[in-house]
Amino acid sequence: MAALETFYEVMRRQGITRRSFVKYCSLTAAALGLGPEFIPQIAHAMETKPRTPVLWLHGLECTCCSESFIRSAHPLVKDVVLSMISLDYDDTLMASAGHQAEAILDEVMEKYRGNYILAVEGNPPLNEDGMYCIIGGRPFVDQLKRVAKDAKAIISWGSCASYGCVQAAAPNPTAATPVHKVVLDKPIIKVPGCPPIAEVMTGVITYMLTFDRIPELDRQGRPKMFYSQRIHDKCYRRPHFDAGQYVEAFDDEGARKGYCLYKVGCKGPTTYNACSTTRWNDGVSFPIQSGHGCIGCSEDGFWDKGSWYARLKDVSGFGIEASADRIGMTAAGVVGAGLAVHAAISALKRARYKGDDV
Amino acid sequence: MAASKPAHMLRDEDLVGTNLEGLKAAPLRARRVTSVYVYEAPVRLWHWTNAGAIVVLAITGFLIGAPPSTLAGEASAHFQMGWIRYLHFAAAWIFAVGFLGRVIWAFFGNIYSRELFYVPVWKLSFWRELWEEVLVYAFVKKYARKFIGHNALAQLTIFLCFTLTGLFMIATGFALYSDGTGIDSWEGRLFGWVMPLLGGNLATHFWHHIGMWVIILFVIIHVYTVTREDISSRQTLISAMINGYRNFRDDSRD
Numbered sequence: 001m002a003a004l005e006t007f008y009e010v011m012r013r014q015g016i017t018r019r020s021f022v023k024y025c026s027l028t029a030a031a032l033g034l035g036p037e038f039i040p041q042i043a044h045a046m047e048t049k050p051r052t053p054v055l056w057l058h059g060l061e062c063t064c065c066s067e068s069f070i071r072s073a074h075p076l077v078k079d080v081v082l083s084m085i086s087l088d089y090d091d092t093l094m095a096s097a098g099h100q101a102e103a104i105l106d107e108v109m110e111k112y113r114g115n116y117i118l119a120v121e122g123n124p125p126l127n128e129d130g131m132y133c134i135i136g137g138r139p140f141v142d143q144l145k146r147v148a149k150d151a152k153a154i155i156s157w158g159s160c161a162s163y164g165c166v167q168a169a170a171p172n173p174t175a176a177t178p179v180h181k182v183v184l185d186k187p188i189i190k191v192p193g194c195p196p197i198a199e200v201m202t203g204v205i206t207y208m209l210t211f212d213r214i215p216e217l218d219r220q221g222r223p224k225m226f227y228s229q230r231i232h233d234k235c236y237r238r239p240h241f242d243a244g245q246y247v248e249a250f251d252d253e254g255a256r257k258g259y260c261l262y263k264v265g266c267k268g269p270t271t272y273n274a275c276s277t278t279r280w281n282d283g284v285s286f287p288i289q290s291g292h293g294c295i296g297c298s299e300d301g302f303w304d305k306g307s308w309y310a311r312l313k314d315v316s317g318f319g320i321e322a323s324a325d326r327i328g329m330t331a332a333g334v335v336g337a338g339l340a341v342h343a344a345i346s347a348l349k350r351a352r353y354k355g356d357d358v
Numbered sequence: 359m360a361a362s363k364p365a366h367m368l369r370d371e372d373l374v375g376t377n378l379e380g381l382k383a384a385p386l387r388a389r390r391v392t393s394v395y396v397y398e399a400p401v402r403l404w405h406w407t408n409a410g411a412i413v414v415l416a417i418t419g420f421l422i423g424a425p426p427s428t429l430a431g432e433a434s435a436h437f438q439m440g441w442i443r444y445l446h447f448a449a450a451w452i453f454a455v456g457f458l459g460r461v462i463w464a465f466f467g468n469i470y471s472r473e474l475f476y477v478p479v480w481k482l483s484f485w486r487e488l489w490e491e492v493l494v495y496a497f498v499k500k501y502a503r504k505f506i507g508h509n510a511l512a513q514l515t516i517f518l519c520f521t522l523t524g525l526f527m528i529a530t531g532f533a534l535y536s537d538g539t540g541i542d543s544w545e546g547r548l549f550g551w552v553m554p555l556l557g558g559n560l561a562t563h564f565w566h567h568i569g570m571w572v573i574i575l576f577v578i579i580h581v582y583t584v585t586r587e588d589i590s591s592r593q594t595l596i597s598a599m600i601n602g603y604r605n606f607r608d609d610s611r612d
């Protein structure tokens with residue numbers, strides 16, 4: 001096997017200057033929350049380590065993860081990261097198509113057996129032997145399993161690959177299934193969101209490429225550095241939450257004043273993501289800043305958890321739908337009335353008591 | 359007439375030599391009672407602290423789910439939700455530490471201090487007593503047998519609706535608490551696993567909320583039944599939870 005190129009060599013070949021390279025290293029250190037003393041370490045790693053190829057597969061999806069990724073705020077990061085991965089296989093971004101493209105996949109898998117990273121966008125539908133998503137004439141689930149077999153690690157991009165997302169919404173007719181339920185024997189890094197934030201995506205992939213290890217994950221398999229706080233913890237409307245100032249309807253005075261969106265169903269208090277710190281589109285805004293509550297797009301099952309405009313889901317059953325409080329109050333009313341009747345009967349029986357039996 | 363009265367009902371002559379001498383026994387419903395010490399001081403202290411904590415938890419918990427209407431003025435002038443949550447967490451700590459203390463006391467207290475933590479389903483007598491108690495509440499039977507601790511129906515209800523639900527509230531509550539303190543906090547390590555089990559963070563809020571209604575229904579029924587039993591059963595209840603002594607109104611065998 002020929003000597004493998006280093007990251008630095010790939011970048012230079014792609015026309016990236018030394019100066020940009022050093023800038024990129026300091027940006028990366030900053031994005032990962034590392035101190036300046038890490039910059040030489042990152043540079044050294046990039047100069048000496050053979051490049052790790054990334055294969056990027058697409059299943060049942062809307063491609064919003066790719067859309068987000070290529071809009072990474074800093075063009076340099078995007079260029080560098082893309083130059084590192086787009087060389088290989090990403091059927092929406094690469095130039096080649098058809099048999100030629102599929103051949104590249106086989107070639108990389110062969111050449112870098114056990115050494116490449118598999119990034120999955122979208123998920124495999126399992127019903128009807130997987131025929132709801134066909135890539136190169138074969139079910140996506142086959143391709144996924146085949147490429148996963150010799151991968152070093154897998155990145156599940158977005159809520160589709162991580163949790164199933166909209167195509168897995170009840171009753172999930174195609175049996176769209178998240179990656180970790182299909183590939184059971186590989187380390188999987190979940191980067192949920194619909195889509196995930198560009199800076200989070202590039203941050204995760206840069207970390208894995210430069211440090212050659214998986215970032216620290218939480219219980220659900222998400223990188224802690226981006227998913228350890230809720231939207232609510234860093235939301236700039238939080239002072240209004242604590243004060244008790246809420247938007248009660250989307251056209252009221254509170255909405256105009258930018259009060260907290262808790263009462264109109266904001267899922268910020270239950271959503272782990274970096275939106276309220278990183279924001280979107282070069283830090284321009286994020287949903288709450290634009291006046292709409294968080295819908296919890298990076299949480300498992302967000303598509304099936306009731307209204308986006310109510311805090312908690314309704315209780316359904318017996319042909320009715322009502323909030324937990326409505327049900328509770330009704331139950332309390334029924335029990336109260338029952339007890340009142342019971343008390344009345346008890347009192348009537350008691351009235352005949354002369355105090356002499358027991 | 360007097361001869362047909364049960365032995366524990368006193369007659370005029372029984373009052374001779376007591377502070378009631380000279381009074382009529384019948385209108386006083388004078389009777390001989392047996393009194394037993396059931397609920398030791400730690401149990402009583404715990405019962406009322408716990409009841410107080412639950413009232414605060416239910417009110418503040420309800421308000422966390424459905425906050426009062428928006429306050430006018432600058433945000434810096436208010437801390438309404440902040441206080442509501444603060445009170446909820448303060449009461450939650452009292453509730454949780456109290457629960458732990460109550461568990462510890464079960465090892466040191468009398469046998470009645472342990473009734474809170476199990477239901478003797480393996481005993482035939484338990485099921486018989488449970489059925490009997492149901493018949494009394496259905497007005498089929500007039501009197502149940504006497505109990506020194508909880509009656510079978512009470513023990514079952516308290517175990518299901520208080521002990522288990524209370525544990526559930528502590529587990530889900532501290533799991534939610536770890537949203538604020540982080541998954542690496544002790545709350546996150548000890549209780550964080552609860553959330554994925556219940557279907558995620560939002561679902562944990564939901565079930566924590568439902569748990570509140572279970573406890574509220576329990577309290578409504580509990581207060582009704584202890585009051586009713588205190589008035590018309592063969593033993594006293596409320597005073598037993600205040601001073602520890604339970605009086606039996608008759609001495610007949612069951």
Ligand code: HEM
Nearest residue numbers: 415416419420422423450527528531532534535563567570
């Ligand atoms: C009998 C006991 C309790 C009751 C009745 C109760 C009730 C409630 C209710 C109704 C909510 C609102 C849920 C929602 O709509 O989102 C809530 C929230 C909460 N409770 Fe409790 N709770 C109890 C015990 C506890 C305990 C022991 C803890 C432990 C620390 C706790 C911590 C919390 C937390 C952290 C929240 C979320 C607050 C927020 O979202 O800002 N609770 N509770």
Ligand code: HEM
Nearest residue numbers: 409412413474507508509512516520577581584595596599
């Ligand atoms: C939030 C309110 C309350 C809660 C959560 C609560 C809970 C409990 C629990 C768990 C027990 C069992 C104690 C044990 O076995 O150690 C108990 C017993 C008892 N409680 Fe409460 N209680 C509440 C309010 C009240 C009130 C307002 C009264 C009085 C009117 C009361 C009177 C009693 C009595 C008399 C017993 C003994 C019952 C028996 O002998 O079977 N409780 N309560």
Ligand code: SF4
Nearest residue numbers: 232235260261266268
């Ligand atoms: S707008 Fe949403 S995230 Fe922000 S403080 Fe209110 S509830 Fe929390």
Ligand code: SF4
Nearest residue numbers: 273275294295296297
């Ligand atoms: S604010 Fe919430 S819904 Fe919006 S992108 Fe972020 S996590 Fe998703």
